[in-house]
Amino acid sequence: MRIVVPIKQVPDMTEVKFDVEQGRVDRSSAGAEINPFDMNVLEAAVQIKEKLGGTITAISMGPPQAEAALKDAMARGADRGVLLVDRAFAGADTLATSYTLASAIRKLGEFDLIICGEKTVDGDTGQVGPEIAEHLGIPHVAYVSKLAEVGEKLVVACDMEGVRYSIQSGFPVLITVTKDVNTPRLPSLRDKLNARKAKVEVWDAEALSSVADKGRFGVQGSPTMVHKITIPSEEGRKGRVFRGAVDESVKGFMAEIEKAGILGGIGIK
Amino acid sequence: MNDYAGLMVFAEQRDGKIHPVAYELLGKGKELADRIGIGVSSVVLGHQMEEEAQELIYYGADKVFLYDHPALEDFDLLNYKHNIVRLVKEVKPEVFLLGATHLGRSLGPRVAVALSTGLTADCTGLGVDKDGSLIQIRPAFSGNILAHIKTKTRPQMSTVRYKVMPKGVRDASRKGEIIKKDAKIVPSLLTIVNREKSGEINIAEADVIVSGGRGLKRAEDFSILAELAKLCGGVVGSSRPLVDDGWIGKEHQVGFSGNTVKPKLYIACGISGSSQHLAGMRDSDVIVAINTDPSAPIFKLADYAIVGDLYEVVPKLTNEIKSRSS
Numbered sequence: 286m287r288i289v290v291p292i293k294q295v296p297d298m299t300e301v302k303f304d305v306e307q308g309r310v311d312r313s314s315a316g317a318e319i320n321p322f323d324m325n326v327l328e329a330a331v332q333i334k335e336k337l338g339g340t341i342t343a344i345s346m347g348p349p350q351a352e353a354a355l356k357d358a359m360a361r362g363a364d365r366g367v368l369l370v371d372r373a374f375a376g377a378d379t380l381a382t383s384y385t386l387a388s389a390i391r392k393l394g395e396f397d398l399i400i401c402g403e404k405t406v407d408g409d410t411g412q413v414g415p416e417i418a419e420h421l422g423i424p425h426v427a428y429v430s431k432l433a434e435v436g437e438k439l440v441v442a443c444d445m446e447g448v449r450y451s452i453q454s455g456f457p458v459l460i461t462v463t464k465d466v467n468t469p470r471l472p473s474l475r476d477k478l479n480a481r482k483a484k485v486e487v488w489d490a491e492a493l494s495s496v497a498d499k500g501r502f503g504v505q506g507s508p509t510m511v512h513k514i515t516i517p518s519e520e521g522r523k524g525r526v527f528r529g530a531v532d533e534s535v536k537g538f539m540a541e542i543e544k545a546g547i548l549g550g551i552g553i554k
Numbered sequence: 555m556n557d558y559a560g561l562m563v564f565a566e567q568r569d570g571k572i573h574p575v576a577y578e579l580l581g582k583g584k585e586l587a588d589r590i591g592i593g594v595s596s597v598v599l600g601h602q603m604e605e606e607a608q609e610l611i612y613y614g615a616d617k618v619f620l621y622d623h624p625a626l627e628d629f630d631l632l633n634y635k636h637n638i639v640r641l642v643k644e645v646k647p648e649v650f651l652l653g654a655t656h657l658g659r660s661l662g663p664r665v666a667v668a669l670s671t672g673l674t675a676d677c678t679g680l681g682v683d684k685d686g687s688l689i690q691i692r693p694a695f696s697g698n699i700l701a702h703i704k705t706k707t708r709p710q711m712s713t714v715r716y717k718v719m720p721k722g723v724r725d726a727s728r729k730g731e732i733i734k735k736d737a738k739i740v741p742s743l744l745t746i747v748n749r750e751k752s753g754e755i756n757i758a759e760a761d762v763i764v765s766g767g768r769g770l771k772r773a774e775d776f777s778i779l780a781e782l783a784k785l786c787g788g789v790v791g792s793s794r795p796l797v798d799d800g801w802i803g804k805e806h807q808v809g810f811s812g813n814t815v816k817p818k819l820y821i822a823c824g825i826s827g828s829s830q831h832l833a834g835m836r837d838s839d840v841i842v843a844i845n846t847d848p849s850a851p852i853f854k855l856a857d858y859a860i861v862g863d864l865y866e867v868v869p870k871l872t873n874e875i876k877s878r879s880s
Contacts, residue, residue, distance in 0.1 A: 443656075511703055517833075552787055
C-alpha cells in the first residue's frame with residue numbers, strides 16, 4: 286500500500302498569543318509541534334503498513350522549521366519526508382494550500398491511500414483533506430472513526446450526527462480520520478535518534494512547475510482573506526452571584542430562576 | 555463577477571427530512587439578501603422530497619431547485635457534488651451557504667474546489683459589507699478571536715454552524731417556485747454498506763445541558779450531574795480534559811473542538827471556563843456556573859454564579875427541583 290500523509294506543524298495552542306491590533310498571530314510566542322490530529326494519521330498509516338507492507342510518505346507545507354515535524358513523522362514510521370518551502374506558498378488559504386499539496390502528491394507519483402487528520406488545531410477548518418481529494422479527482426470519506434478493512438478494498442466507519450455509516454471504496458481514495466480511529470503510540474528512543482539523522486527532501490515552487498500553475502500558490506491563489514479581527518464580547522448576562530452557605534445560595538438561586546420563568550421554560554413549574 | 559446574483563442555500567436532508575440548519579440559513583440568508591437586494595434560492599437533493607421542498611419556500615426561499623432520484627436518497631458525495639456544481643454554474647449565485655454539519659463540511663470543500671472559489675469554514679456570523687460583499691465571521695484560535703473574512707471570487711461560499719443563527723419564521727402563505735431538475739448520475743465510487751444509529755446523544759439539540767469539568771474527582775461522579783440533567787429533560791456535557799482522559803465520550807464534549815451548543819439552560823459544574831470551552835457554549839440562553847473559585851473565568855459569562863463545591867450544590871439543586879416537579 287502506497288500511503289501519503291499530509292501533516293502540518295502547528296503552534297502549541299495553549300501558549301500562542303495573538304496581536305489584535307495587527308490582526309496577526311504571533312507564532313514565535315509558542316513552541317511548535319505536529320498537529321495533534323496528525324498523530325492519529327501517522328498511527329493509522331503505520332498500522333496499515335505493518336499489516337500490508339508498503340511505503341509511507343509524509344508531506345508538509347510550511348516554513349523551513351517545519352522540517353522538525355517531518356523528522357518527527359519519520360520517527361513515528363514515515364519512510365520519506367517532503368517539505369514544501371517557498372515564499373510563493375506563503376499566505377495560502379485552504380484552496381491554495383490544498384492545490385499545492387495535491388500538486389506535490391501528483392509529483393510523488395502513484396499512490397493508493399491518502400490519510401489526513403480531521404482538522405488542524407490552528408486553522409481548524411477541516412477543509413484541506415476533502416479539497417486535496419477534489420484536486421486529484423479521487424473520492425474521499427471524512428470523519429472516519431474506524432478502519433474496518435484495508436486490503437483489496439477499503440471499508441471504513443464514519444459518524445455523521447448520530448448515524449454511523451459503513452462505507453466501502455476502492456483505491457485510490459483519501460480519508461480524514463478522527464481521534465477515535467486509534468491511540469497513537471510513542472516513538473522509541475532509537476527511532477527518535479534515527480529520525481534526527483533522517484533526510485527531509487525540500488521542494489520549492491519551481492520543483493512543482495511541471496505539475497502545477499504557480500499562479501495558484503500562496504496569497505495569489507487564495508480567494509479568501511482576513512478583513513479584520515475582533516474579540517468576542519460578553520454582554521447582556523445577568524451576572525448574579527450567590528456565595529456563602531450552600532443552602533442559602535441554592536434557595537436564593539431557585540427563587541430567582543423561578544421568578545425569571547426559566548424553570549417554566551424547560552417544563553418544570 | 556457581475557453576472558453572479560442571488561443567495562443559494564444547500565438544504566441537507568437525512569431520511570427525507572430537511573436538516574433544521576437549512577431553515578436557519580434561509581432565515582439569515584433572506585435578511586442578507588434583502589439588504590443586498592437579491593433573491594434567495596435553495597437546492598435539495600433526495601428522493602420524494604416535494605413536500606419538504608415546499609417547506610423551504612415557507613422559510614424564505616423564492617425558488618427551490620429539486621433533484622429527485624433514488625440514487626440521491628442518502629448522501630452520495632460525488633453525485634451531490636456533481637449536481638450542485640452544475641447548478642451553481644448555471645444559476646450563478648453570488649453567495650452559496652451550507653450548514654457546517656459533517657455532511658456540509660465534507661461536501662462544501664469539494665464544491666468549492668470544483669468551482670475554484672473560496673470557502674470559509676464554520677461561520678458563526680454573516681454580514682454584508684458596504685460594497686455588497688459577504689462578511690463571514692468565524693472563531694479562530696480556539697475561539698479567542700473572531701476573524702472577519704471576505705472572498706474575492708464568486709460564489710462566496712461558507713459553511714455555517716448549526717444553532718448559531720435563529721431559525722427563520724415559517725410563513726405558510728409564502729409563494730415560491732419549485733423547479734425540478736434532472737439529476738445527472740455519475741459513478742458513485744463509494745458504497746454505503748451499512749448505516750445505523752450510533753446511539754450517540756445529540757448534544758447540539760438538547761434544551762438543557764449539565765456539564766462537568768475538572769471539579770469532578772472521578773469519572774463515576776458524572777452520575778451526580780446525570781441525575782440533575784435527567785430531571786430537567788436534558789443531557790450531560792463535559793469539558794475537553796475529561797474527554798481526553800477517557801472519562802466520558804466525545805459526543806458529550808462541549809467546546810470549540812467538540813460540539814457547539816445553544817441550549818435554553820446550560821449548567822456548568824466545576825468548569826473553570828477555558829476559552830476553548832466558552833467558545834462552544836457562549837450562546838446558551840441562560841448560563842449557570844457552579845465553581846469553588848470565585849475568580850473562575852466561567853463566572854464572567856454566567857447569568858447565575860454559584861460559588862461553592864459542586865458536590866454540595868448539585869445534589870441540593872437536584873432536591874429543590876425534585877420537590878417542585880413532583
